Amino acid sequence: MKKWMCMNCGWIYEQELGDPEGGIEPGTAWEDIPDDWKCPDCGSLKAEFDMVEI
Amino acid sequence: MTVMPRLEDLEDKSFDPFLIEKLSTGNCPDPYPRIHELRAQGPVVEGSYRKQFTDVPDVQMGHLPQVMVLGYDAVMKVLTQPEIFRNKEAFEHNLGRSFGNTITVMDAPIHTKYRKIFQKAFLPQVVAQWGETVVDPVVNRLMGEFLDRGEADLIEEFTHHYPFQVIYAQVELDPAQAPVFHKLAIAQILSSIGAPQGPEASAKLGAFFGELLAEKRRNPGTDLISHLATVEADGERLPDDVLISFLRQLMNAGGDTTYRGTSVLLTGLLTHPDQLAAVTADRSLIPQAIDEALRWEGPVSSTFRYAAVDTEIEGVPIKAGTYINTVLASANRDPRKFENPDAFDIFRSRSTRHVAFASGPHLCIGQHLARVEMTRALNAILDKLPNLRIDPDKPAPQIKGHLLRVPDHLWVKFDR
Numbered sequence: 001m002k003k004w005m006c007m008n009c010g011w012i013y014e015q016e017l018g019d020p021e022g023g024i025e026p027g028t029a030w031e032d033i034p035d036d037w038k039c040p041d042c043g044s045l046k047a048e049f050d051m052v053e054i
Numbered sequence: 055m056t057v058m059p060r061l062e063d064l065e066d067k068s069f070d071p072f073l074i075e076k077l078s079t080g081n082c083p084d085p086y087p088r089i090h091e092l093r094a095q096g097p098v099v100e101g102s103y104r105k106q107f108t109d110v111p112d113v114q115m116g117h118l119p120q121v122m123v124l125g126y127d128a129v130m131k132v133l134t135q136p137e138i139f140r141n142k143e144a145f146e147h148n149l150g151r152s153f154g155n156t157i158t159v160m161d162a163p164i165h166t167k168y169r170k171i172f173q174k175a176f177l178p179q180v181v182a183q184w185g186e187t188v189v190d191p192v193v194n195r196l197m198g199e200f201l202d203r204g205e206a207d208l209i210e211e212f213t214h215h216y217p218f219q220v221i222y223a224q225v226e227l228d229p230a231q232a233p234v235f236h237k238l239a240i241a242q243i244l245s246s247i248g249a250p251q252g253p254e255a256s257a258k259l260g261a262f263f264g265e266l267l268a269e270k271r272r273n274p275g276t277d278l279i280s281h282l283a284t285v286e287a288d289g290e291r292l293p294d295d296v297l298i299s300f301l302r303q304l305m306n307a308g309g310d311t312t313y314r315g316t317s318v319l320l321t322g323l324l325t326h327p328d329q330l331a332a333v334t335a336d337r338s339l340i341p342q343a344i345d346e347a348l349r350w351e352g353p354v355s356s357t358f359r360y361a362a363v364d365t366e367i368e369g370v371p372i373k374a375g376t377y378i379n380t381v382l383a384s385a386n387r388d389p390r391k392f393e394n395p396d397a398f399d400i401f402r403s404r405s406t407r408h409v410a411f412a413s414g415p416h417l418c419i420g421q422h423l424a425r426v427e428m429t430r431a432l433n434a435i436l437d438k439l440p441n442l443r444i445d446p447d448k449p450a451p452q453i454k455g456h457l458l459r460v461p462d463h464l465w466v467k468f469d470r
Contacts, residue, residue: 005177007170007173007174008169008173009173009419009421010177010421010422012178041417042413042414042415043134043413043414044415
């Protein structure tokens with residue numbers, strides 16, 4: 001399974017959960033997340049995420 | 055085949071770092087009433103966290119201007135504003151002396167560069183593979199020692215050893231050298247109380263890791279050290295001093311915290327038999343049990359940051375040059391975020407993240423390995439120790455310490 005992962009800390013974005021505390025509603029597609037959104041665990045920008053095989 | 059360098063013991067063979075460490079981290083059975091009192095005073099309170107609980111002097115930090123930051127939102131502000139609240143100055147007096155030029159003692163941009171290289175070796179998909187190949191054999195070997203007995207002290211016979219042995223396996227350490235390794239790893243942090251064995255242990259571990267890196271570069275294998283010794287980012291290898299410092303810290307950051315976290319997880323479940331029964335019956339509850347244990351009794355109660363400029367937290371001014379005791383335990387037990395925060399409840403809402411692994415750029419690099427280790431350990435215990443329960447004939451477990459929390463013993467009985 002492929003997922004978007006923060007390469008600075010390993011946090012994984014789950015589309016069905018979103019990131020409500022960070023203003024991302026559950027169900028939001030990765031492409032629709034704004035570029036200035038930050039990893040909720042370590043604060044890295046969206047650009048620091050890579051698609052990885054889990 | 056790797057030729058392992060020899061690890062030199064401390065000059066004073068009778069020195070017991072485990073005992074001294076216990077004395078320095080205190081015997082406080084319950085720091086939370088005091089933590090709640092302090093938080094009620096406001097988000098910023100003058101003084102040091104340590105001084106609230108012990109008279110043992112902090113020879114490295116005691117003379118410096120300090121405040122405590124308390125409560126979830128205030129703690130998050132400190133952890134997630136690294137340009138204001140820095141690590142370098144905060145840790146160069148303590149961890150910097152014990153471990154050396156480790157990433158904990160760095161700030162951006164150098165921290166960002168090295169952190170990413172180290173994190174690569176500890177990403178979830180990497181550490182998941184170690185579960186079966188590294189963690190399970192260690193867990194099974196240790197449990198084999200008491201499986202037939204029907205009773206055990208899960209701290210002394212299991213949790214105090216398994217995360218360290220996982221690291222030994224990753225380092226491919228000769229088992230005969232393990233006791234000295236463990237001793238030096240604990241002794242190196244005693245620089246904070248001025249023990250001469252602190253720098254001695256740091257130097258001896260440094261010499262050992264330096265030789266080991268050279269050997270791994272000559273004959274690389276598939277182990278963690280070989281990977282770190284040869285990994286390149288932007289055409290550059292990790293400098294030896296950064297790598298050796300990281301390996302020194304690995305024993306404490308990866309071994310000691312997981313030992314404490316697992317001990318607290320088992321204590322929480324065993325002292326709440328209904329929750330233990332629920333997890334035994336439904337293993338999909340393990341991740342939330344782990345998170346609740348980490349929130350309830352995080353292994354590290356407070357960490358440091360340094361105010362690089364004049365700033366404020368929730369309207370309270372903080373002067374540049376102030377050392378910030380960032381009280382993680384006060385965030386994890388903040389009643390404004392966690393209902394009935396002092397209760398161990400694996401079924402509580404997980405909508406607010408705990409900060410046991412901190413937050414921001416210095417978030418624990420080994421958190422995914424810690425979760426793998428705790429999951430494997432708990433599964434093995436639930437599988438192999440049927441009808442697991444607290445031994446009613448022995449003293450009840452008591453989690454102790456103001457900074458690094460753990461029970462000394464967890465005596466249990468189980469069916470054979």
